Amino acid sequence: xxxxxxxxxxxxxxxxxxxxxxxxxxxxxxxxxxxxxxxxxxxxxxxxxxxxxxxxxxxxxxxxxxxxxxxxxxxxxxxxxxxxxxxxxxxxxxxxxxxxxxxxxxxxxxxxxxxxxxxxxxxxxxxxxxxxxxxxxxxxxxxxxxxxxxxxxxxxxxxxxxxxxxxxxxxxxxxxxxxxxxxxxxxxxxxxxxxx
Amino acid sequence: xxxxxxxxxxxxxxxxxxxxxxxxxxxxxxxxxxxxxxxxxxxxxxxxxxxxxxxxxxxxxxxxxxxxxxxxxxxxxxxxxxxxxxxxxxxxxxxxxxxxxxxxxxxxxxxxxxxxxxxxxxxxxxxxxxxxxxxxxxxxxxxxxxxxxxxxxxxxxxxxxxxxxxxxxxxxxxxxxxxxxxxxxxxxxxxxxxxx
DNA sequence: CGTGAAAATGTGACACTATAACGTTTCTCT
DNA sequence: AGAGAAACGTTATAGTGTCACATTTTCACG
Ligand SMILES: [Zn+2]
Ligand SMILES: [Zn+2]
Ligand SMILES: [Zn+2]
Ligand SMILES: [Zn+2]
Numbered sequence: 001x002x003x004x005x006x007x008x009x010x011x012x013x014x015x016x017x018x019x020x021x022x023x024x025x026x027x028x029x030x031x032x033x034x035x036x037x038x039x040x041x042x043x044x045x046x047x048x049x050x051x052x053x054x055x056x057x058x059x060x061x062x063x064x065x066x067x068x069x070x071x072x073x074x075x076x077x078x079x080x081x082x083x084x085x086x087x088x089x090x091x092x093x094x095x096x097x098x099x100x101x102x103x104x105x106x107x108x109x110x111x112x113x114x115x116x117x118x119x120x121x122x123x124x125x126x127x128x129x130x131x132x133x134x135x136x137x138x139x140x141x142x143x144x145x146x147x148x149x150x151x152x153x154x155x156x157x158x159x160x161x162x163x164x165x166x167x168x169x170x171x172x173x174x175x176x177x178x179x180x181x182x183x184x185x186x187x188x189x190x191x192x193x194x195x196x
Numbered sequence: 197x198x199x200x201x202x203x204x205x206x207x208x209x210x211x212x213x214x215x216x217x218x219x220x221x222x223x224x225x226x227x228x229x230x231x232x233x234x235x236x237x238x239x240x241x242x243x244x245x246x247x248x249x250x251x252x253x254x255x256x257x258x259x260x261x262x263x264x265x266x267x268x269x270x271x272x273x274x275x276x277x278x279x280x281x282x283x284x285x286x287x288x289x290x291x292x293x294x295x296x297x298x299x300x301x302x303x304x305x306x307x308x309x310x311x312x313x314x315x316x317x318x319x320x321x322x323x324x325x326x327x328x329x330x331x332x333x334x335x336x337x338x339x340x341x342x343x344x345x346x347x348x349x350x351x352x353x354x355x356x357x358x359x360x361x362x363x364x365x366x367x368x369x370x371x372x373x374x375x376x377x378x379x380x381x382x383x384x385x386x387x388x389x390x391x392x
Numbered sequence: 393c394g395t396g397a398a399a400a401t402g403t404g405a406c407a408c409t410a411t412a413a414c415g416t417t418t419c420t421c422t
Numbered sequence: 423a424g425a426g427a428a429a430c431g432t433t434a435t436a437g438t439g440t441c442a443c444a445t446t447t448t449c450a451c452g
Contacts, residue, residue, distance in 0.1 A: 003448090020225065028360070029360070029361070029362070057418095057419080057428080057429080058331040058344065059418090059428095059429070059430085060431095061429085061430075071203050077408085078408095078409070078410080079407080079408070079409075087396060094394070095430085095431080096430095096431070096432065096433080097409080098410080098411070098412090098429075098432090099408065099430070101409090101411075102429080102430080106429095116368075117314045118313045118368060120408085120410090120438095130310055137360065139362075139363055140365065148360055150349075150352055150353070150356050151352075152348045152349065152351065152352035152356075153346075153349055153352065155348065155349070156346055156347075156348035156349065157346070157371075157423095160344070160346050160348075161314070161317045161371070161373070164224070164225070164333065164344055164376070165225070165375070165376030165379065166225070166333055166371070166373050166374070166375055166379075167336075167374045167379055168371050168373040169336060169372050169373045169374070170370070170371075170372050170373075171361070171369070171370070171371050171372075172314060172368075172370045172371075172372075173369050173370075174313075174367070174368045175353075175357070175362070175364050175366075175368075176364070176365050176366050176367075176368075177357070177362055177363045177364040177365045177366075178362070178363045178365070179361070179362055179363065180360070180361030183307070183362075184256070190397090204408065237424070253399080253400080253448080255399095255400070255401085255447090257400085257401070258400095273436075273437085273438080274438070274439075276438070279423095291401085291402080292401095292402070292404080293438080293439070293440090294401090294402090294403090294439080294441085295401065295402075297438095297439065297440080298400080298401080316409095316437085316438060316439090340395095
């Protein structure tokens with residue numbers, strides 16, 4: 001039901017900051033302040049494609065949430081989204097929290113939205129769904145999240161699991177640190193392999 | 197302040213189910229229903245050692261929380277701990293939630309307690325603190341958590357981070373699945389490399 | 393010893409995150 | 423059109439975590 005591999009849009013994973021979107025892009029980390037318009041279009045077009053493909057209904061509420069998520073490379077809390085729904089919506093009506101959560105569940109089922117559990121926040125998958133374990137790289141400075149695979153992890157996990165006699169069902173990797181752009185702008189913090 | 201490597205107690209990482217603790221132990225996954233008494237003693241002794249070593253005060257409240265965490269291989273929610281403090285305490289007084297969180301923060305600073313962010317739950321570190329990125333293996337059936345390293349991850353993470361221009365500060369890996377004991381007792385679920 | 397500063401805890405209020413239960417609307421398919 | 427399913431609305435409530443400030447405990451120092 002979830003996690004199906006989905007093609008790219010335009011040959012570009014649709015969240016990645018492509019050449020149209022920003023010049024100085026370090027390996028997929030969007031430049032803060034870049035022209036986000038093309039990103040947004042790509043995000044939304046990609047999501048529409050996924051929904052079409054899977055026969056899922058992209059209703060008004062869902063589209064609204066999608067647009068809000070697509071308008072940012074940062075993970076948003078459910079209540080952030082809710083606030084933006086109020087200010088975005090022409091009617092100015094305030095949906096109940098459950099409405100937001102329902103939409104988020106829907107998108108998560110389709111693998112189109114990920115949840116950053118360390119922050120209770122949600123963001124659009126930049127790939128439109130994927131089978132692999134995709135680590136999330138979260139910048140502590142600018143709050144940007146990107147997804148970048150870690151092939152060694154893919155390789156090692158099944159082996160290690162077998163060794164332990166453990167059957168993995170899902171793997172969540174969250175890397176917190178400082179993105180290239182923020183690093184360029186300030187002193188970098190001490191590199192620590194976190195144990196917390 | 198956190199994440200310092202600390203020696204073992206007795207030559208055994210103090211959460212691991214050792215030979216005294218359970219006969220049939222698959223690579224550190226404690227047998228459900230095993231005699232937990234020795235585990236608990238080892239946990240507490242280990243924690244005392246860490247506190248002595250670091251000059252941290254192991255007060256009454258902290259010891260109480262420690263005992264509660266040590267009494268289980270399962271992660272506990274802050275409010276679970278709170279309830280147990282009520283029923284455990286001779287006075288039967290109910291501390292405020294903040295008290296529990298303060299204690300948990302304290303132990304986390306020392307690297308003695310980890311937080312499972314996918315579940316808002318906490319558990320005792322079985323090593324008494326460690327520098328490496330230590331994946332958490334959470335059994336969906338019995339809720340047991342264990343820590344087992346993934347050496348390839350240690351190797352690959354810095355390289356990949358450098359590639360991305362990203363400076364990691366902390367890494368959290370949570371693997372959810374079915375532990376060997378539960379697997380032995382039932383059908384195993386489909387193995388999926390999670391994307392959610 | 394006292395005593396003062398720092399650490400730890402208590403107290404009450406409150407913010408934030410998420411879900412339950414049930415009724416109504418909208419869509420789809422025949 | 424009509425039935426059934428899916429989506430959404432409404433209200434209430436459960437669960438998780440923090441703030442601000444008062445009080446107590448601990449510990450080093452004179
Ligand atoms: Zn993704
Ligand atoms: Zn950044
Ligand atoms: Zn640990
Ligand atoms: Zn199990």
